[in-house]
Amino acid sequence: MSDVLESLNGLIIPLANRSLLLPNVAVAELVGYRLSQSASQGPEWFLGWTLWRDQQVPMVDLDNLLADGAEPAMEAQPRTLILNALEGVPGLNFIGMRVWGIPRARRLSRAELEPTGGGSSYVLQRVRVADEPGEFLIPDLSAIERSLEQAGLLRRAR
Template identity: 35%
Template sequence: MNPALQPAIKSLIVRLHHGSLILPVNLMAELVTGGELTPSEHPGLEGWLQWRNRQIPVVSLESLCMQDAAGESDEGKCLILHTVSALPALPFIALRVQGGLNTLDILPDTLRDDHSGNVQRCPYVARQVRASHLLCFIPDLPTIEAVVAEVLQLTAEQPDAALLE
């Protein structure tokens, strides 16, 4: 297809402690500010966020990638995302973020691959790019969701417990 004819992808740019994330707008459910996390006993999960009568697992891309100073956001913000996997017991995940949301229309020539400082490639990042001179990560959501599902021992056969109540 001719790149000039491809429609723009409406995307979000969300700040992390180090860098920013780019995500399609249609995956966002809500940006939650100041929600208290229930601590998680599972390694890899920051905790649980009570959201719309559901317990949502919260992950930090930086913690998953073991970056220095990953620590939790000072602002206590979580971006609730619709999952891309087909696990009924995992309809949403939350990512720990900072600051507000910005939108960007991504065209084929908007993003430039950036390999600077990427000595140890994180398996949870699909691509490291520059968008308008800003270092951004495109998360590998299927891999992140698979890790969360594995940690929680979820399978495609399990019904969502919240739906049964």
């Protein structure tokens, strides 16, 4: 039982100029990037909707939400990461997130993670991972869900 608590299967997910770290169970699927309907209004971080498994899933640009404004590398291909919703918000089963590459699996132990800074509005924690370059963000998926709800963007996602 302690092995389960001491390690988890994670994914390193590329954004424009940084990477996210998420547990595998947060991710439903990685698919090609395509919007079924672009956003005509709403915050800049809201891209529109993508059709996935006969559901309209709201799409988020996390680079923009974090006010990063970073441009992806020229060779980077956008993809859609479908995430399982956590909060039980009516009308929100999944969130789509634009990512810039293919996530990479990584088994993580608690000893490999080193906090490097606190969170922010949409980041729970910043960490370094042993044997990996750079800093990783652990996103606050609940805060992203609340932002979608507060912006009134879920009515069309039903």
